[in-house]
Amino acid sequence: MLEPSPARVAAVLWDMDGTLVDTEPYWMRAEGELVTSWGGTWTHADAIGLVGNGLHASAAVLQSHGVGLSAEEIITILTDRVMDQIAEHVPWRPGARELLAEVRAAGIPTALVTMSVRRMADRIEAALEHELGGPAFDAIVAGDEVEQPKPFPEPYLRAAELLGVDAADCVAIEDSEPGVASAVAAGTTTVAVPFHVPLPADEAYTLLPNGLDGVGLAALAAAHATRLADGAVR
Known part of the structure; x- marks a missing residue:
């Protein structure tokens, strides 16, 4: 495992449907x-x-x-x-590509964690690579590659494993109740950006009810630091 500094985000793990794209x-x-x-x-x-x-x-x-x-x-x-x-038409969610680009520019590893099948994940990744002018993700975990899908923790644990980091050092971005439950159960700092289905405020995750438009890497780092300060990790 890589050893990040205590408050550093080791990786950002992205849901796809409803988070990156409004599919x-x-x-x-x-x-x-x-x-x-x-x-x-x-x-x-x-x-x-x-x-x-x-x-x-x-x-x-x-x-x-x-x-x-x-x-x-x-x-x-x-x-x-x-x-x-x-x-x-690829229906990008407002702010998602911009935040992903900022994360990539900062040299922070990224993974796509979706319950769609791999060929669809690859299609979205290819579109993102075209938009960003370079690789979008260092790893992909798709729905046809896990035994226990969201809301179980396996997808996010698998993504962290592929990146060589601890899930507890990662930030996961999710829009749905099963996805948030999966990310929280895996031990990540979870940022919830509900869209089609509202999510209640909860101490288990950081709620951004207005989505990712205007949200930068600093907000993800702040959510992670707050979780560490609250003693929620390890």
């Missing part, structure tokens, strides 16, 4: 199209209930709404449909 409407549209093609009904409330979930858990919900396909078939269809929409 949740794309997922919701794909889910609705699939359910209705099987004669079922899919409401906005149904779609909101899947935000941040692992894909296999989401597939099980779609099956309960009448989709007569295997989980893998559902995941493939949804991923293909979302990627078709991304090919037309």
Whole structure:
């Protein structure tokens, strides 16, 4: 493990859907199209209930709404449909690319931690590399590469392991309840930026209800230092 100074952020771990890119409407549209093609009904409330979930858990919900396909078939269809929409337009979240660029310029390692499948993560990473003019992430952990998806801690623990740092020395940025739960359980300093689904204030994480627009690296470092000062680490 690398040995950062006590208050230094060793790495920044990024969620993707809803945090870096506003792809949740794309997922919701794909889910609705699939359910209705099987004669079922899919409401906005149904779609909101899947935000941040692992894909296999989401597939099980779609099956309960009448989709007569295997989980893998559902995941493939949804991923293909979302990627078709991304090919037309990548819906970046305000401030996310700017913050990522600042983190990269500071030489701080980064990882993408998403419950989307790897090919979609690679597509977003490629778009980010084009935007930033260089590598966006030092590691990627995707939903089809973990045994226990968010809200379990495995995705964030795996990301820290790939970067060679302790999860407790990392800052994770998340937008959903399952994602925040995963990052907190892994022991990271967690910054919550809710978007489609509100999150309550909680001592377990730093809440930024207005998102990442205008948020810089100093804010991440301050959240990490505050957590250390509160004795929440080790």
